[in-house]
Amino acid sequence: MKLLLITPKWPDTSLWGQIYFRFPYLALTTLASLTDEDWDISIIDENVKAVDFSNLPDLAAISIMTPLANRGYKIADALRKKGVKVILGGIHPTMMKDEAIAHADAVCIGEAEQVWHQALRDFKNSGLKPFYHSDNFCSPDRLSIPRRELLKRKSYFFINTIQTTRGCPFDCEFCSVTSFYGRTYRVRPVKDVIDEMSHMEGGFVFFVDDNIVGRASYAKELFRALIPLNIKWFSQASLSIVKDRELLNLAQKSGCRGLFIGFESLSQEALKAMGKSVNQVKEYKNAIRTLHDHGIGIQGSFIFGTDFDDQTIFSDVLRFIEKTHIEAALFSVLTPFPGTRIQEHMLKENRIITTDWEKYDMNHVVFKPKKMTPGQLQNGFNWAYKRLYGYRSIILRLFPFKRSGLFFGIQNYGFRQAWKKTLAGE
Ligand code: SF4
Incomplete structure (x- = not known):
């Protein structure tokens, strides 16, 4: 099963869309580290590489901050049109879950550690639910190590x-x-x-x-x-x-x-x-x-x-x-x-x-x-x-x-x- 993890691009009208000394967000590498080994995972940070809509995964997860929401929803809509199931997470979908679900098959609310495994299990059993709500904050003990090796190293100033x-x-x-x-x-x-x-x-x-x-x-x-x-x-x-x-x-x-x-x-x-x-x-x-x-x-x-x-x-x-x-x-x-x-x-x-x-x-x-x-x-x-x-x-x-x-x-x-x-x- 192929899993694609995506960070949408910053708008060109934003300073953050133009900065060249990029460093990667931890959200996607952390999500990858929480995923079982039987998944074939790729990470696309749209700020350094475009999403290839001709090479489709079985499941996509998009991590969204508020200024990236429009672009994130656009990617989600395009993938779903092609039959890919999409999960949205991150701070914006957490705060705006009813808006986010209009563009997704499921929305993870809060920290991924609490809900990600369940969402993946439900996907495999064709029973994805609309909302996965983490009721507790995860323990900071034994956090998994982000999978930095999945990043396109050369695209970042440092990782x-x-x-x-x-x-x-x-x-x-x-x-x-x-x-x-x-x-x-x-x-x-x-x-x-x-x-x-x-x-x-x-x-x-x-x-x-x-x-x-x-x-x-x-x-x-x-x-x-x-x-x-x-x-x-x-x-x-x-x-x-x-x-x-x-x-x-x-x-x-x-x-x-x-x-x-x-x-x-x-x-x-x-x-x-x-x-x-x-x-x-x-x-x-x-x-x-x-x-x-x-x-x-x-x-x-x-x-x-x-x-x-x-x-x-x-x-x-x-x-x-x-x-x-x-x-x-x-x-x-x-x-x-x-x-x-x-x-x-x-x-x-x-x-x-x-x-x-x-x-x-x-x-x-x-x-x-x-x-x-x-x-x-x-x-x-x-x-x-x-x-x-x-x-x-x-x-x-x-x-x-x-x-x-x-x-x-x-x-x-x-x-x-x-x-x-x-x-x-x-
Ligand atoms: S709540 Fe904490 S992190 Fe947020 S601006 Fe205030 S001091 Fe900074």
């Missing part, structure tokens, strides 16, 4: 992505992590992580956790175990890392060279409203300096369009990033993703302009902001990105290339090229 924790102890209004994983923060046994890493190739490692320091005691144990491996790693972390010097020192010693940090806003009121009070704006500069002093470069995330943002926000954020020498930044237009509290609140206030999921890529305005028009927010966002990845800003931020200069140099250049192509494609 060393690995997860050590699931979930996040915080619950920000705009984020779907907590609505997907519940208020759980589950950690894998450190020995399992180290064992999985022994199967990976050398070079950079990207821990794709939503917050690698969500439990300081676990993070310390993990970082201690990483020290002898002599690797360089990147991950995502909350600013709480800066408050625990032992944790920060261990991160540095274990090879942390960069962290994705969600600053989100320079307004304490906005942070309070979004439920991100772990961030204190008055502590930002000091926190950035401390991370830099530990040799850790920063990719900062900033959101535009909160109820407290007016048109001054774009230049304020840009100035802050340049002054503090944040190596790279990711700007996002506030986006009311399905299942988030911000979506609930915007629906109540009738502020959502469109549910064209392709536009839910955090590059497009899909709601009515309070202190700007949608057009002003869009133009300001575009302007800020253009300035951020202009050569002047790149040099100002990176010079004198002390912290992972090569990595952040490539990252900045890649974002610059991708943003130019994104605007050209609009």
Whole structure:
């Protein structure tokens, strides 16, 4: 029996559709690792290879995030027309199961570990059910090792992505992590992580956790175990890392060279409203300096369009990033993703302009902001990105290339090229 696992392509109108230094999502390789050996499995990441509709599998499973939903549904419809059974899963079908089932034979809701075997058994017995709901969160013990060997290696900048924790102890209004994983923060046994890493190739490692320091005691144990491996790693972390010097020192010693940090806003009121009070704006500069002093470069995330943002926000954020020498930044237009509290609140206030999921890529305005028009927010966002990845800003931020200069140099250049192509494609 042939099983085809698919990630749909990002829209060309999105920055993410244009980035050339790709790394693979773990969803498909994990699903492959949960599948019995009698299946002949292939993986298609449409961002690197097109789906071949003339070479049909017996069963296809498509993993869908919201901005990829339109394309995912299109692939599902085309495969079903040719008689292939299709299962949809991932965060978007989990939040929008009634919409998703219109394009599928079955929808997996929640984490695959709990339901995938049953869905495959039912398929083999010609008894696929419309919904497979995982009632519990899976145990982080003995997670199977993702089947990275099924990936087209040459198509990726690197493939060393690995997860050590699931979930996040915080619950920000705009984020779907907590609505997907519940208020759980589950950690894998450190020995399992180290064992999985022994199967990976050398070079950079990207821990794709939503917050690698969500439990300081676990993070310390993990970082201690990483020290002898002599690797360089990147991950995502909350600013709480800066408050625990032992944790920060261990991160540095274990090879942390960069962290994705969600600053989100320079307004304490906005942070309070979004439920991100772990961030204190008055502590930002000091926190950035401390991370830099530990040799850790920063990719900062900033959101535009909160109820407290007016048109001054774009230049304020840009100035802050340049002054503090944040190596790279990711700007996002506030986006009311399905299942988030911000979506609930915007629906109540009738502020959502469109549910064209392709536009839910955090590059497009899909709601009515309070202190700007949608057009002003869009133009300001575009302007800020253009300035951020202009050569002047790149040099100002990176010079004198002390912290992972090569990595952040490539990252900045890649974002610059991708943003130019994104605007050209609009
Ligand atoms: S801290 Fe980050 S991952 Fe956690 S809920 Fe907030 S935005 Fe999501």
